[in-house]
Amino acid sequence: MPxxxxxxxxxxxSTPTTDTAPTGARGYRWFHYDLKDPALPHWAQxxxxxxxxxxxxxxxTRPRCDVHEDGLMLNLRGVNLNLEGPADQMVAVRMWVTDQTVVTVRVRRVFAIEDLRQQIEAGAAPTTSAAFVEALASRLTARVQTTVFELADQTDALEDAIHDDENAPLPDTLASxxxxxxxxxxxxxxxxxxxxALAATDIPAGSxxxxRRELANLAMLTVEELDGLQGRLTAIHDHHASKAAQAQNRNSYILSIVAATFLPLGFITGLFGVNVGGLPGVDTPAAFAILxxxxxxxxxxxxxxxxWLKWI
Structure with a gap:
């Protein structure tokens, strides 16, 4: 059962029903299924x-919008707000929409659908199947934008930390x-x-x-924001990698200078440390000071x- x-x-x-016929007496009928429901394949076929x-x-699935005869096949993704997974492990909604029928299928709980269901039970349901699609897409898009803006705020904080202290350590959260x-x-x-593609079609009727164009525009802005965030996060990572490389090079340089300085001294101490006769100064009390x-x-x-060679 759905x-x-x-x-x-x-x-x-709206009126809840147990009738599984694809259409009702008037308006449109909405079915919401779990993909694991054993009754779904038989009903769909x-x-x-x-x-x-x-x-x-x-x-x-991947997001898609395709017209088939008088209906619309639509797959959309939303952020995962369930406790068992991170937000970027996105949840999918599979939809089949005609003028009189809306079918949604999910694997994990989709909070945008739960929100829409509460609105329907409150007596303020979308009046057409097209309005239903737009309302669900709007809720999914809003939640995605919230997640992306939170990520942008975290990125701003990392950039501010670099501005305040260029030698700040690499943040533990950067990789995630x-x-x-x-x-x-x-x-x-x-x-x-x-x-x-949804904005370019008028199926189902009443769109x-x-x-729809505003939803497409918001999706474009969200993707552009994500592209910018990827570049900014890469720049932050490159900054810390550059600082670490500079510190390593500086330390290696100092060690090289020390080694070059003590190289002739090591030769002298090695030469005077051999246990053979004839070393100068063996019988002279001031020989050690002179050395x-x-x-x-x-x-x-x-x-x-x-x-003079400008090595230091």
Whole structure:
């Protein structure tokens, strides 16, 4: 059985029903199914054309908007607000819409549909199936925008932290933010195309072209914002990587200078440390002091030569 079925009248009132016929007496009938419902395949194959029936039962989907005969096959994505997954693991809504029938199928709970159901039960249902599609798409788009704007605010905070302190450590959240932006962009790019296709069709009857164009425009702005966020997050990562590379190069440079300075001293101490006879100064009390002064002079000469060569 569907999760719920409503007969929605042209005045916006609704009546729950258990009748599984695809149409009601007046207005349009809305079916909401779970994809795992064992009754869905039989119902879809019995009452729908094989093409929209197959589209409703696909396990993997991407956003789409295609006209088939007198109906509309529409797949949209929304952010996952369920507790069992992150927001960028987006939830899918599969739809088949005609003038008299709306069928929605989901795998995970879609809060935009729950919100629309509450509106329907309050007696303010969309008066046509076209208005239903636009209302659902509007709610999905609004929630997506909220998630993207929250990600933009987090990116602003990271950029402000760099502005305040260029040597600030790499944020722990940067990698997860980049993954979120990439995953959202993966689905919202096709969704933008689907909403643009929706704006270009007048199926089902009673559509609001201006509202559909606004939804397509919001989808385009969201995708452009995500493209900008990916670039900004990459720039933040590159800044921290550059700082880390500079610090490593500076440390390596200092170690090289120290090694170059002590290279001749190591040769001298190694030479005077051999256990053979005939070493100069063995019987001279001042020999050790002379050797230390000589080594200091050699170090100074080595540093002077490196500065003259502009190595330091």
């Amino acid at each position: 999760l719920y079925i409503y007969d929605i009248a042209p005045d916006g009132t 019995t009452h729908l054309h094989p093409i929209p029936a197959g589209a409703l039962m696909q396990t993997e 933010m980049r993954r979120t932006a990439i995953r959202l962009r993966r689905y919202l790019g096709p969704q933008r195309d689907a909403l643009m 609001n072209p201006q509202h 230390c002064v000589s080594m200091g002079v050699i170090s100074g000469v080595a540093l002077g030569v490196m500065r």
